[in-house]
Amino acid sequence: MNSINNGYSYLKVCLGTWRMGGEITPNPNNNDQKDIDAIRYAINKGISHIDTSESYAGGKSELLIGEAIKHISRDKCFIATKVREYNLFYDNVINSCKESIKRLDTPYIDLYYIHKQSLIVPIEETVGALNKLLDMGLIKNVGLSNVGIDIIKKYSQLLNSPLYAIQNQYNLVCRESQRKGIIYYCKRNGIHFIAWRPILLSYPGVVDSYYRTGTYKILDEMATKYNKTNTQIAAKWLLQQDGVSIVFKSSNKKHIDEILDVNKFKLSNRDWKRLNKEFPVQKELGCTVDNYFELS
Numbered sequence: 001m002n003s004i005n006n007g008y009s010y011l012k013v014c015l016g017t018w019r020m021g022g023e024i025t026p027n028p029n030n031n032d033q034k035d036i037d038a039i040r041y042a043i044n045k046g047i048s049h050i051d052t053s054e055s056y057a058g059g060k061s062e063l064l065i066g067e068a069i070k071h072i073s074r075d076k077c078f079i080a081t082k083v084r085e086y087n088l089f090y091d092n093v094i095n096s097c098k099e100s101i102k103r104l105d106t107p108y109i110d111l112y113y114i115h116k117q118s119l120i121v122p123i124e125e126t127v128g129a130l131n132k133l134l135d136m137g138l139i140k141n142v143g144l145s146n147v148g149i150d151i152i153k154k155y156s157q158l159l160n161s162p163l164y165a166i167q168n169q170y171n172l173v174c175r176e177s178q179r180k181g182i183i184y185y186c187k188r189n190g191i192h193f194i195a196w197r198p199i200l201l202s203y204p205g206v207v208d209s210y211y212r213t214g215t216y217k218i219l220d221e222m223a224t225k226y227n228k229t230n231t232q233i234a235a236k237w238l239l240q241q242d243g244v245s246i247v248f249k250s251s252n253k254k255h256i257d258e259i260l261d262v263n264k265f266k267l268s269n270r271d272w273k274r275l276n277k278e279f280p281v282q283k284e285l286g287c288t289v290d291n292y293f294e295l296s
């Protein structure tokens with residue numbers, strides 16, 4: 001359990017909601033109840049930090065979260081959402097935030113991220129809106145996603161509140177945040193580092209899912225040694241790092257339990273280092289550069 005300076009405490013594990021309710025647009029055939037139940041289940045198990053974006057399922061993911069937390073005391077959950085790079089002009093940020101609040105059916109957002117940088121809107125303009133939202137009490141904290149150290153520094157200088165979290169892709173395959181010193185920078189500056197896609201979805205020709213045995217020999221070997229699943233080993237490699245939290249998605253209670261179970265074992269230092277060194281790291285995925293576009 002980690003304590004954080006605004007009084008919340010949380011597990012180093014957050015629940016993501018990309019692909020809950022649909023993908024880019026709402027999926028009318030989605031099993032909404034299953035997603036709602038998974039969110040409630042996670043919160044009841046202590047995963048109070050729920051992550052979404054205005055763009056997930058075209059806003060439906062936020063609606064599902066709103067429904068899931070309706071009967072849960074607001075101070076028992078920590079809701080993070082994001083404003084997209086095409087909504088970063090002043091008025092658009094304010095409007096996006098108010099729309100997210102409506103869909104989430106909540107008086108405020110605990111953590112409001114810039115999902116990705118805009119190539120055209122000056123940071124000063126976006127920060128002006130974020131400072132206004134902080135003043136209005138509509139957002140409690142600000143985060144950035146898919147960024148490097150220069151951008152983090154720039155926001156830190158302009159914001160009226162300390163940056164709360166950086167959310168970058170980080171897993172055994174994609175190590176850009178480690179290599180570029182972003183995790184170290186966050187740790188030194190009291191900023192949470194949250195690793196997205198810890199389990200990995202499959203992108204043909206790019207990478208494959210950790211949870212499939214036979215993909216990465218070293219994971220299979222460690223899973224056998226620790227009597228855990230490959231996914232648990234991959235998640236543990238992240239969670240054993242000081243200052244690193246994960247945001248994973250699951251609509252499956254058994255999978256949520258599996259991730260929570262990761263808190264109950266430890267990789268030996270030697271095995272952690274072996275994974276760090278010997279895992280076949282993917283080529284640069286470019287997650288923190290300005291023109292990075294998600295692979296999905």
Ligand SMILES: NC(=O)c1ccc[n+]([C@@H]2O[C@H](COP(=O)([O-])OP(=O)(O)OC[C@H]3O[C@@H](n4cnc5c(N)ncnc54)[C@H](OP(=O)(O)O)[C@@H]3O)[C@@H](O)[C@H]2O)c1
Nearest residue numbers: 016017018145196197198199200248249250251252255258
């Ligand atoms: N900031 C950004 O730009 C950005 C980009 C991408 C994602 N994210 C955030 O990060 C979250 C996580 O990323 P992600 O959803 O792309 O990938 P992920 O969490 O690494 O992988 C999700 C997949 O893993 C499966 N899964 C979960 N737990 C499992 C387990 N114990 N065993 C086997 N399979 C398991 C899920 O299926 P089931 O549902 O069936 O369990 C789902 O198919 C997102 O939901 C989103 O909130 C942020």
